[in-house]
Amino acid sequence: MGRGRRGPAATVPGKMPKSVLTPQAEDYPRWYQEVVAKAEMAENGPVRGTMVVRPYGYAIWERMQAELDARIKAAGARNAYFPLFIPESYLKREAEHVEGFSPELAVVTHGGGKELEEPIVVRPTSETVINAYFSKWLQSYRELPLLLNQWCNVVRWELRPRLFLRTTEFLWQEGHTCHATSEDARACCLHILHDVYESFMVEQLAVPVLTGRKTDAEKFAGADASYTCEGMMGDGKALQMGTSHLLGQNFARVFDTMFLNEEGEREYAWQTSWGVSTRLVGALIMAHGDDSGLRVPPNIAPVQVVVLAVRDEGGAGEAAASVARQLADRGVRVELDSRTDTSFGRRVIDWELKGVPLRVEVGPRDVAAGEATLARRDDGTKQSVPLAALVERAQSLLADIQSGLLDEARRRLDSRLVDVSSVEEAIEASQSGFARMEWDDADEAALNAAGVSVRCLVRADGTVPDPEERSELRAVVGRAY
Template sequence: MALPKQSDDFPAWYQQVVKGAELAENSLARGSMVIRPYGYALWEAIQSGVDRRIKRTGHSNVYFPLLIPQSLLDKEADHVEGFAPQVAVVTHGGGSKLEEPLIIRPTSETIIWATYAKWIQSYRDLPLLYNQWANVVRWEMRTRLFLRTSEFLWQEGHTAHETADEAIAEARMILLDVYRETVEEDFAIPVLAGRKTESERFPGAIETLAIEALMRDGKALQAGTSHYLGQNFAKAYGVQFLGRDGQQDFPYATSWGVSTRLVGGLIMAHGDDKGLKLPPRLAPFQVVIVPIYRDEQKGTVLEAVKRISDSLGDVRVKIDDREEHRPGYKFNEWELKGVPVRLEIGPRDLEAGQVMAYRRDTGEKSAVPLTSLPSAVPDLLADIHRSLFQSALEFRSEHTFAPGSYAELTDLLSSGSGFVQGGWCGSPECEDKVKDQTKATIRVLPLDSEAQEGHCVVCGSPAIELATWAQSY
């Protein structure tokens, strides 16, 4: 029952939180997971925030099929090369072998661009701003619940634009106004937004942008990506439009996605030795009420609890009136499940006209008068959100380093200390050297490269970028 300490064994801690908080468990098929109600409620809360922002920025939802003719994948060279090794293939159907195998989508650029060919004729058809919520399958070598499963849930946006500038602006807008905003405002997790190096790019992309969050073990997690695909997919799938200038042209593409991996990020960015700490905006239950009573007081207490719950309006409240567990058990269980606020209500409190409020983030308990509860609870939730973000931000600052030498860089990276920033000359050789020695990669380069002073921390040549390295998931 006791959770391993994060500092003793972070992977074991993670796994037991996922299981203990009843978020998910392994399924019978290799590498796939069953998402349990509490975990799925979290995902639904995440979806709702992402979906709202996708729609607010002018996109519509669509749905493309799970199965894709294999020949479609083969049309974009880099894309095939990147994905072919991890694609699951359907070879039989209806009891017989298929003429042409179907792949289970690892991502949907292929089928979507093959379809866009029919939808796009003129610049008047552009832009196409579509998104879909879907499951995809990638045959990963090694899987971990939420962080990397063979099947995962995500949204994938696929847009087509008249000009490169417009597509580039779209990719960037999604990264900042949808992904960064969601993760910072809903998850209370600060992120670094930036560009990926060539070696970390999405197969078929000209530029990959990403947000990176720091986990409590000092590793980085790529929390969302947005790609500028140029005309690669348009050319591969024969998508052309008649431009304003009367000439045929290929549209410019973007694609972008966030997945159930975000749930893993949430666990590892905020959790502590007692379990999950859910940010109030995503918590399936924002408040759990634990009634405390002896038999003869049961009726009175439960009535008061019901009244108090009703007085909290839109706040998502769970009343834990299970008879089979005593309060101490419930306290521990809801702390493991990360509920932001717990209200303890017993005869002593009712006599005093108050309740005890416990906040999961700091562990503080305080008495709140019943009369001020309807405003105190929302205030408390707002404060918990701020304080979660703040402490994640402080953790990141404390775990961001600027080494003065290559030896210092590799020391920091080898020990998995967090983000390590330094000048980079832009050469893949220097990037590889660090990776070979420490397994750390460049997580992001600044979104807008400004003139970089100083030298490459690896080779000493003049630096052209400020790179952020880290060990990553």
């Protein structure tokens, strides 16, 4: 936490502030920082730009990993692991790649107390090392396509870090593939974009995204084309949530990644690479969070239901434990909160901060009536439910909450995405959301001067353009994280 900054708790000495967090409308970035801190997601590490991910934040990441990993494997990829350290010479082989990454590289010059003969780079991404091994392993078209994925950390030196959104070290998944034809590589790249990333974001994170192609200015260094999933955050700004790149034969050429084709000729492999990172946690926070804290969609929530024993009287403690057990038996991710030495209100607020989708309150009054109280985190409504019907009701409410959060996010995206016909209108529209316009009219220099950028390019029908496609395209512009 920074010095010279105040949480709302500091404004009135001796008194609790009215609200737990700075309201979003008052100061969105501050709201974000406070949620991350108070929901115990993460904090800054000792080295600038590094991040300590706390158990609750990491639990969310683990849920994301589990869902993504299943989809990645279903797409045909296998997991592997490549080293953190990469010879600097590898990076230098692909001219555009080094040029793009050199400003943000961490370079190791000493090891074992001696200066190294060749500097070692801490991986900013692994195309180069992985290609060094692809070239060794790959022999025949019969081995294609070859799809590998790795879960790891990477380092890109950042000047202005923000927890989860932009840190010097972050966790991610990077997929790397080799294909026999350009068409097959393209199909894979888009399959990952839509059927792994977009589907995960919509179904699990309940965040609708726009998919499109990056402009040359924003594409991956060394790629022929980059495709992106762009989400709209609560303040109308865009967040790049995932990217899938078509590498062509660029890396294959410099690393000699070749195979023998059906005609018996040696040919360079056609490649893709793709990744999503812990930035997704930031996306989750900003896509659904409200003035009371996080709102985590049930599908991704590490805790879907918290059962609160209001106090340990009238059998409430036992009843709460029993409810929690029943929910767990039905496969619900549930946590029992029986800390009755802490006040009820405090505990409610803490669980709201953490965004647990559904809260079950069990107190003496509920027990006497044979009921429990269910409180939804998404809309704040409460209802009493007979204990016998509780598990069923909880499960149906979780489903409602999941779809409700998606609908809400979709309405925001739809209502704040407007079609415009000039740079001036685009800048105006970007103050509250996205603008869509003819790409030919989108003067990037003029937009950038106003703090706005082209997030992605799409066709008139909304589908993603081919790598070389340039005419009749629409540009989606907005402010970006």
